[in-house]
Amino acid sequence: MLRFSKRVEYGLMALLELDASANGGYLPVKDIAERHEIPQDLLGKVMQALTRAGYVASTKGMHGGYRLVQPLERVTVGKVIESLEGPVYLTPCCDDSKSCRQQDHCNIRRPILRVQEHLLRYISQLTLAEFREGDPRPIEMNIGEQCV
Template identity: 30%
Template sequence: MLRLSKLTDYATVLLTYMAKTNGQLHTAMELSEVTAIHLPTVSKVLKVLSKEGLVYAIRGSKGGYQLAQAPESITVARVIGALEGPVAITQCSSPTHHCEQALACEIKGNWGVINRAIVDVLESITLADMMVPQTHSPKEIQVSMQGLNR
């Protein structure tokens, strides 16, 4: 089953909340209270997001966290990558994996096309998109399956 980790889900929730108040500083405590995510988890996620350059951490009594870029510039793919590493639906579609069966495998290229389609969709959705509640059908996204033998 394809599933993102809870921390990645929480990161998206935190970043989307921060995107709604773009430019404002938010304390970990405030973010914990408004999102109902436990404070230690919020702190852990913010540390990763700061390290990955998605949020700025400002120290001091008037410090907090704020988005490092405009919500329109931060993609869901980037958030996932920050917490989970590159999107790879199979090991052979990972840029860092070298498969023993690569020379004899006839479907590696197809997995690559599928993986690219997933990445393209994730890169097309930003925090600005995530701020809009889905009360109707989500926007249609064209996915190219060019490369698969059809």
């Protein structure tokens, strides 16, 4: 599976919404959830994680909510994924701490590691600024003639 989880989707949506509606004030989860039809409680959890990750800040009480703490230029897709679903790796054995049955006689570990490095580099360079509506940039890297 190469899918985004709902948590990640919701997180990205919320960050973009905060950016778009940012008037210096705080936007409550309720508003974001309603605008984008996201289950409110779930979005709450997501925002908590983004707070812990340092991308947004919150205040409680009336007129409370969340606000962006970093410009989207400094928020990468990779970091968002990481804060919402943990470290990214294509196979468990790519995570140093874990291993698999195949262990040594594995003929795909190294190439998969290399693919993963590519992937990681890509999503860690891709900022949410490039997700803004109307952003002209095509969100892709240069691809040589051959995929080497």
